[in-house]
Amino acid sequence: MRIVVSTPTGQVGSRVVARLHRAGVRPVVVVRDPARLAPDVRRRSEVVTADLMDLDAVVRATRGADALHWVAPSLGPDPVAAYDRLGRVAAAAVRENGVARVVVQSSVGAEARQGFGEIDGLGALEEHLDGSGAAVTHLRCGYFFSNLLLDLAALRAGVVASQLEVDRRIPWVAPDDVxxxxxxxxxxxxxxxRTTQGVLGPADLSGADVAATLTELVGRPFRAEQVADDVVAEQLRAVGMPPTQVEAVVGMARGFRSDVRQEDARDAVSTTPTTFRSWAAEHLAPELRGGRGTGEDMG
Structure with missing residues (x-):
């Protein structure tokens, strides 16, 4: 079986590659910089150097493929347009090479097609691959636990910051489960x-739920705090983010605050096992213990 994996150094792609190795498969890994791959991964894989935006390169990388794992990275000043382009590239390569099966890493909210900021680009990507002639499964993933690691400064101050209401629950999931x-x-x-499959973690969580779990794990108080869209937008502009990218980021939360109905229901298939508590105990709590804002510092 010839399986092609894009973004093999990403938090999901790297884990997919490891699982294929354990299954006895030698995957084709498509990467811009092979030096980022561990020596053992290079040894067990067929490595193709390519930019996912380069149609000719992706066609070469997918030649003879039975299956493709397509993870579109967020790129450039207009990520929605970049996702659209990445969808066109993938669909053209799949058609050219007659790839039989495609597994797409998408997101909850992509079913809306509009109103979810950056995720709208994943909706466009889905549509391109739906027309590719392949069997396609779109994995509609929840919010990654690991996104919290991008906001350690606030967390070390005891704040779980979000644009969502502190009690609004959405699906959260571990990258390992994806x-x-x-x-x-x-x-x-x-x-x-053509099918979609929710990858939704074991339970929907709110910012307040996350804060309560961290309070127990770390042993000091955490609180959830909603941050207004205009405040987030101003912070992003202050670090040089262009308007299209700012809107893409801010728009995601706007979509999750809406009443759009989630297409992929929670059931035995979409519910995955890793709890936030177990993930946070291993990956997040060690980063927060002993840092700024200990119980004594907070009075």
Missing amino acids: ADVAALRLLSVDWSG
Whole structure:
């Protein structure tokens, strides 16, 4: 089985590659900089150097492929347009090479097609691949636990900051669980057509839920705090982010605050096992213990 994996150094792609190795598959990994791959990964994989925006390069990388794992990275000053372009490239390569199966890393909210900021680009990407002639599964993933690691400064001050209302619950998921689902889909040949599959973690969580769990794990108080869209936008502009990118980021929360109905319901298939508590105990709590804002510092 010839399986092609894009973004093999990413937090999901790297885990998919590891699972394919354990399954006895030598995957084709498409990467801009092979030096970022661990020596063992290079040894066990066929490495193709390519830019995912380069149609000719992606066509070469997917030649002879039975399955493709397509993870579109967020790129450039207009990520919605970049996702659209990445969808066109992937669909053209799939058609050119007759790739039978494609597993797409998408997101909850992509079903709306409009009103979810950056995620609107994933909706466009889905549509391009739906027209590729391949069997396609779009993995509609929840909010990654690991996104919290991008906001350690606020967390060290005891704040779980979000543009969402502190009690609004949405699906949260571990990257490991997304990789499990993607690898299983890639290895299976017993599916066809166009389908979506929720990858939703074990439970929907709010900022208040996250704060309560961190309070227990770290042993000092955390609180959830909603940050207004205009405040976030101003912060992003202050670090040089262009208007299209600012809108893409701010628009995601606006979509999740809306009443758009989630297409992929929570059920036995979409519910994945890793809890926020177990993930945070391993990956986040060690970063927060002993840092700024200990119980004594907070009075």
